[in-house]
Amino acid sequence: MPILEARSLTKTFRRPDKASGFKGAVKHLAQRKYKNYTAVDGIDLSIDAGESVAYVGPNGAGKSTTVKLLTGILKPTEGTVRVMGRDPHTERIANAHDIGVLFGQRTQLWWDLPVEESLKLLKHMYGVSDADYKARIAKFDELLDLGEFMPALARTLSLGQRMRADLACALIHAPKMVYLDEPTIGLDISVKDRLRAFLREMVNDGTTLLLTSHDLADIEEVCERIIVIDKGAVAYDGPITELKAHYITTKAVNLYLEDAVDVPALAEKFPEFTWAAGEAPSEVTVTYESARFSTAEVLGSLTAQLAPRDLSLSEPSIEDVIRRLYAGELTR
Amino acid sequence: MSHAFAVDRAFATVAFKRRLAYKTQWMVALVLGGGAMLVSMAMWRYLLADGALSGYDWDSMRAYIIIGFITATVVFGAADWNIADRILDGHIAVDLTKPVDFQRARAAEYIGSMASTVPTVVVGVIGAWLLFDPPGPASPTAGVLTAASFVLVFPLAFGITYMTVLVCFWTKRYLGVMWLREALLSFFSGMMIPLAFMPSWLQAIAWALPFPHFTTTPAAIYLGHVDTAGALGLLAAEAAWAVGLWLGARLVFRRAVRKVTVHGG
Numbered sequence: 001m002p003i004l005e006a007r008s009l010t011k012t013f014r015r016p017d018k019a020s021g022f023k024g025a026v027k028h029l030a031q032r033k034y035k036n037y038t039a040v041d042g043i044d045l046s047i048d049a050g051e052s053v054a055y056v057g058p059n060g061a062g063k064s065t066t067v068k069l070l071t072g073i074l075k076p077t078e079g080t081v082r083v084m085g086r087d088p089h090t091e092r093i094a095n096a097h098d099i100g101v102l103f104g105q106r107t108q109l110w111w112d113l114p115v116e117e118s119l120k121l122l123k124h125m126y127g128v129s130d131a132d133y134k135a136r137i138a139k140f141d142e143l144l145d146l147g148e149f150m151p152a153l154a155r156t157l158s159l160g161q162r163m164r165a166d167l168a169c170a171l172i173h174a175p176k177m178v179y180l181d182e183p184t185i186g187l188d189i190s191v192k193d194r195l196r197a198f199l200r201e202m203v204n205d206g207t208t209l210l211l212t213s214h215d216l217a218d219i220e221e222v223c224e225r226i227i228v229i230d231k232g233a234v235a236y237d238g239p240i241t242e243l244k245a246h247y248i249t250t251k252a253v254n255l256y257l258e259d260a261v262d263v264p265a266l267a268e269k270f271p272e273f274t275w276a277a278g279e280a281p282s283e284v285t286v287t288y289e290s291a292r293f294s295t296a297e298v299l300g301s302l303t304a305q306l307a308p309r310d311l312s313l314s315e316p317s318i319e320d321v322i323r324r325l326y327a328g329e330l331t332r
Numbered sequence: 333m334s335h336a337f338a339v340d341r342a343f344a345t346v347a348f349k350r351r352l353a354y355k356t357q358w359m360v361a362l363v364l365g366g367g368a369m370l371v372s373m374a375m376w377r378y379l380l381a382d383g384a385l386s387g388y389d390w391d392s393m394r395a396y397i398i399i400g401f402i403t404a405t406v407v408f409g410a411a412d413w414n415i416a417d418r419i420l421d422g423h424i425a426v427d428l429t430k431p432v433d434f435q436r437a438r439a440a441e442y443i444g445s446m447a448s449t450v451p452t453v454v455v456g457v458i459g460a461w462l463l464f465d466p467p468g469p470a471s472p473t474a475g476v477l478t479a480a481s482f483v484l485v486f487p488l489a490f491g492i493t494y495m496t497v498l499v500c501f502w503t504k505r506y507l508g509v510m511w512l513r514e515a516l517l518s519f520f521s522g523m524m525i526p527l528a529f530m531p532s533w534l535q536a537i538a539w540a541l542p543f544p545h546f547t548t549t550p551a552a553i554y555l556g557h558v559d560t561a562g563a564l565g566l567l568a569a570e571a572a573w574a575v576g577l578w579l580g581a582r583l584v585f586r587r588a589v590r591k592v593t594v595h596g597g
Contacts, residue, residue, distance in 0.1 A: 073428045075590055096431035108426045110346060112353040117346060124342035125432055127335050153353075 003177055003208050004070065006045040008079035011065050012038045039065040041232035042079065047210065049176070052203040054219035054240070055212045057229035058326045063212040064103075066229070067181050070210070071101050083177060097126065100175035104182030107162060108169045109154035115165045116150045119172055126173035133172070140168040143198045160191035167195065177208045184215050196221045216319050228325045235325050247321040252287045252314035253298060254278060257306060269305075273298070285314075336436075343437050344444030347411060351448035358448070361409065365449075366456035369401040373464060386528040392555050394466035399551045400523045401460070402453050402482065407489045407517065407546060409449035410442055415497045416506035424592060434589075435494065435581060442490045470556025477563045481550040484570045488545055491577025492517070498581065501588035521546035542573035 017033040018024050040062040047053055057063050068074040070081055072088030072095050081088055088095040102108075109118045123133045141147040144164040149157055157165065163183060170178065180199070184192045192215070199222045203209050211223055219226060219240065226243055228236040236243065255261075260281040267275045274287040288298050295313065302308070352358055376397060380390045388396065415438050418424050427434060460466070469475035496513045500506050518524050520543035527535050527548050538544050549570055553563040 068425060071429050073425045074592060092428060093431050093433065096429055099429065101426075101429040103425065106423055106426055110350060112350050113346065117349065121342050121346050122430075124339050125430055 002046045003049040004047040006081045009043040010078040011040040012077040052209040052223045054223035054226045061229045062232040098176050100170040100178040102170040102180045104185040111155045180211045251290045254312045255308040256310040257282045340440040343440035347441040347444030348448045365452035372397045394464045396551045398460050400547045403546045411445035412493045419500045439490050469554050478550045478554040487574040498584050501591045522548040545570040
């Protein structure tokens, strides 16, 4: 049973159509022209309870607009959304009780007050009992080190602290469905790691998660399913493992030889592989089909015949796949 | 206390604390808030030196100026910018993900921020009382009804402010809207000069608007310019404006929220 279902979800905005410069500004004053811009174009989504879904796409693809439609902030131009059986826009308040939302670029902390004050206000808003509040704050403290900056004014927090506090704000009421929009934006690697570990635990506890991020490590470490959106429409929807298995069909080995490499000669000698010159004259990259050759087989053959002074393996990454999906080279 | 009132109180408390967070500003307002009142006193003492004008003598004008100070401090000291900013910078997106009625939450915040000006009012009124010894209310009943009128200023001020803040959904700017509202409020409330000094047609316009209830209504009740029935009528009109603006704002918000266009994260 899906916890979230969207059918033909469409959002069109009206934007001023204004020529640049002073003349354009004056002309727009006298004769206003607008253009319709479709940010989300007929998206169908179905997310089951307990799923962890990455929602990715290039800048301007419509990710944040989709999240705002799913959370009830925006009213769809066309199509329907049901979250736990409710329309999140018309039944906004009831829906808000069961969801947690974090917009990485917008804090929900009261800027001029201690973090604790914001959390206490949220406790009242969601009607969280004293016992639950204490237990959750203790858990956030354990996983996110919240205690160290609870008494600090929100405006004095570092970005990492601010994001951890915002995450606590989004989850203080133990929501069933959580939307995180760029939760690791601008964070250093250690804070990212802690946030990801926290999110994994949250998902393991049964919370449904929709995560938008430009950081593919967030996606790989936290989510099982990926939806790629581009130009307002779904370009791919499926398990991350399947995406990898389906589209990451090749692997690569970088070889560092003693002397300059003659790439055409190697290509002739090993026609089953694809050869490309590396950055230095003695470097070469060998690409092979992972379904045909095992890595051990390839390494054995190459080291025996070429005796490289060093080598490195290029780890399979979904980054290239997503880049190619964005570019429209791949479709499901 | 029901859950809804507990939430209101929490919002009001947070808004109050936010004002106190800027201690210097708050302390300066506390100490110097009555400055404009002193200027008014000096001006009207000079103007009324030769006797009453339009029914106001120096005695009644002293009380009038103090009443104007109370309402002006409470109304102009409230945090209307906080609501406008949230609409303009897109933070309303965060507000709309919370399980609270947007208007009610903003009302609680607004009233909490108005309450933060009460100490300034108390200090100013005590100081003015000691310096100028104004007359007391026309009767104990007038005193009670004046207090009721002051209480109604809170929801009425919110209604007017919130309505004008919602205009930001269309204008995308707040400054001009705020200036217009404050100019209309200062002029038609009688804060600048009592309505009795204005030509009758301008007074008629003023009484067709909610603004006179910010100074003229409490002053008229306090000074006994209206009898008890008249005072109750004014209070009913004040309450009706507060309720009407509350309901009107709901309709406006319903349209305005469709205009939420928060782009980019």
